[in-house]
Amino acid sequence: MWKPDRESKKPLYAQIADHLEQRISYGEFPPGSQLPSERKLAEQLGVNRSTVILAFSELRSMGIIEGKSGSGTRVTMTKWGATPKHTPNWKRYAEGGNFLPNLPFMRRIREALSGAPALIDFASGELSGDLAPSEEISNLMSRHQYTAYLGYDHPQGYIPLRQVLVPYLNKYRQIQTTESSILITSGSQQSLYLITQCLLSPGDAVAIEDPSYCYSLPMFQSAGLRLFRLPVDRDGACPEDLRALYRRHRIKMVFLNPNYQNPTGAVLGMERRKRLLELASELGLPVVEDDPFSLTSYGGMPPAPLKAMDAAGSVLYIGSFSKIAASGLRVGWMVAPNAIVERLADARQQMDFGLSVIPQQVAAQFLKSDYFEPHLDRLRMQLQFKRDLLIAALKRELTGLISFTVPEGGLHLWCKLVPQVHDGKLLEEAIRRGVVFVPGSVYGSDSGYVRFTFARARAEDIDAGISRFAEALRALLEVPSP
Known part of the structure; x- marks a missing residue:
C-alpha cells in the first residue's frame, strides 16, 4: 500500500492529494464514487486526520472532489466543466452479482x-x-532442475505430484487411492468451491458443523445452498443429529472437519466415526471431509481420517499443503471417485486452465524428500x-x-x-x-x-x-x- 514519503520536501498533505488525484485520473475512483473517510484514510496512510483534511481541501479547491453533509466525500461528476457521459454505476456493480463478499x-x-x-x-x-520449511524448499529448488515447459498442465494436476501423493496418503493418512482419483487444487477453499458449484444446486440443503470454518465462507450462500447446523461438542458432531436433519430437510451433503476441528479443536470420537459412516452409507449421503490439521497432532499419531474407514465410497477427502508447510505455494488435493474428479477437473479448467506447474513440482519434491519428516x-x-x-x-x-x-x-x-x-x-x-x-x-x-x-x-x-x-x-x- 502506498504511503507518503516523510523524507520528501513536499508536504505530506500535498503528496496525498497528488496520489488521490492520480488514482482518480486512472479511473480507480470514477466520477460520483465515494472516497474513504478522513479517519479511515488517515489510519491507512499512518498520518494525522488533519493532514487528510488538508489533502481533501486541496482536491476540493481544484473541483476534483466534493463533500455533502451526511454522505461523505465523492469524486465530482463535473471535473473542470467536462461532464462524463454514461459513466457506469460501479458501486451498484460492486454490490451486485451472485458471489457474496466476505463477512x-x-x-x-x-x-x-x-x-x-x-x-x-x-x-x-x-x-x-x-x-514454514523455507530453507528446505530453497535447498530443493537449488538442487533440482524444474521443467522448462511452462504450458498448461494436466487438468487433474501435475502427474508426478499426484504420483507422490499416492504413497504419502497411504503412509500418513492410511488412505489407499490411485493418481487417477486425485485432483490437485489451489487449496481447501478451491476444493470446497468446486464442490458447492458443481455437485450441488441452488436450494439444496447441506449440513455444516456448528461452529465451523465453513460459516466464514460466503461461497455456500453464494451457491444458494440452505445451511443447517450440526452441533459440535468435545467429541465432534453427533450422527443422530445428522439423521434428524436428514429427516426434516432431506440433506444432500454433509461437511465435516473431524480432526482438530476449526475452530473448536475437537476430534470426532471413534464410535461416532463408525456410526456416521454407517449412516452415510444407509442414506446414500456424501460426506466432505476437510482434513488440514491431522499432521499437526502434537502426539504424532493423529486419528485415521473417515476416508481411511470408508468402505462404501461415501467420502470426498480434502487435504492441503497450507497448514503443514507453506500456504503461499497454494497446493491442495482432493480424493474422490474418478467421475467426480473428472467433473471437477473440467470445471477447474474452465476457471484457470490449470494451476502453476512450478509450485506443484516444489511440493512433489518436498513430500518425497528427507526434509519432510x-x-x-x-x-x-x-x-x-x-x-x-x-x-x-x-x-x-x-x-x-x-x-x-x-x-x-x-x-x-x-x-x-x-x-x-x-x-x-x-x-x-x-x-x-x-x-x-x-x-x-x-x-x-x-x-x-x-x-x-x-x-x-x-x-x-x-x-x-x-x-x-x-x-x-x-x-x-x-x-x-x-
Whole structure:
C-alpha cells in the first residue's frame, strides 16, 4: 500500500492529494464514487486526520472532489466543466452479482492487518514464517532442475505430484487411492468451491458443523445452498443429529472437519466415526471431509481420517499443503471417485486452465524428500510450544473471565468468554490496543466466543498479545451498558 514519503520536501498533505488525484485520473475512483473517510484514510496512510483534511481541501479547491453533509466525500461528476457521459454505476456493480463478499468482521480484520502490520495477529489461520520449511524448499529448488515447459498442465494436476501423493496418503493418512482419483487444487477453499458449484444446486440443503470454518465462507450462500447446523461438542458432531436433519430437510451433503476441528479443536470420537459412516452409507449421503490439521497432532499419531474407514465410497477427502508447510505455494488435493474428479477437473479448467506447474513440482519434491519428516517433527513441537505459551498467558491474564478446552493438534484455541461482551466492540477495542482475533460469531456460534490462532504470532509476542486482549476486555466491562 502506498504511503507518503516523510523524507520528501513536499508536504505530506500535498503528496496525498497528488496520489488521490492520480488514482482518480486512472479511473480507480470514477466520477460520483465515494472516497474513504478522513479517519479511515488517515489510519491507512499512518498520518494525522488533519493532514487528510488538508489533502481533501486541496482536491476540493481544484473541483476534483466534493463533500455533502451526511454522505461523505465523492469524486465530482463535473471535473473542470467536462461532464462524463454514461459513466457506469460501479458501486451498484460492486454490490451486485451472485458471489457474496466476505463477512464484515473478516473484512475488518484484513483491513486492520493491512493498515497496521505491527498488530499481534491471533486471527490469520496460517503458519508464521519461522514455522514454514523455507530453507528446505530453497535447498530443493537449488538442487533440482524444474521443467522448462511452462504450458498448461494436466487438468487433474501435475502427474508426478499426484504420483507422490499416492504413497504419502497411504503412509500418513492410511488412505489407499490411485493418481487417477486425485485432483490437485489451489487449496481447501478451491476444493470446497468446486464442490458447492458443481455437485450441488441452488436450494439444496447441506449440513455444516456448528461452529465451523465453513460459516466464514460466503461461497455456500453464494451457491444458494440452505445451511443447517450440526452441533459440535468435545467429541465432534453427533450422527443422530445428522439423521434428524436428514429427516426434516432431506440433506444432500454433509461437511465435516473431524480432526482438530476449526475452530473448536475437537476430534470426532471413534464410535461416532463408525456410526456416521454407517449412516452415510444407509442414506446414500456424501460426506466432505476437510482434513488440514491431522499432521499437526502434537502426539504424532493423529486419528485415521473417515476416508481411511470408508468402505462404501461415501467420502470426498480434502487435504492441503497450507497448514503443514507453506500456504503461499497454494497446493491442495482432493480424493474422490474418478467421475467426480473428472467433473471437477473440467470445471477447474474452465476457471484457470490449470494451476502453476512450478509450485506443484516444489511440493512433489518436498513430500518425497528427507526434509519432510524432520519438518513435521519440528512443526509439531513449535506449535505445541506456542499453544502452551498462549494457555499460560490466558490463565495469568484472564482467570475467571475465559474458559477453553486444550486442543491436542491444530492451530487454534477456542475460548468462551464468561462475561457478556459485544463482539464488534471487543474487536475494535482490541485492534485499538494492537491485537486482533476472530470473534466466534464468524463461525456460526452465538456471541461470546473467540478464536485465537497461535501459529501466526511470534512466540515472543504471545504474552503481550493476550495482555492487550485482556486490557480490551476489561475496558469494555468497566463501561456501563447503554
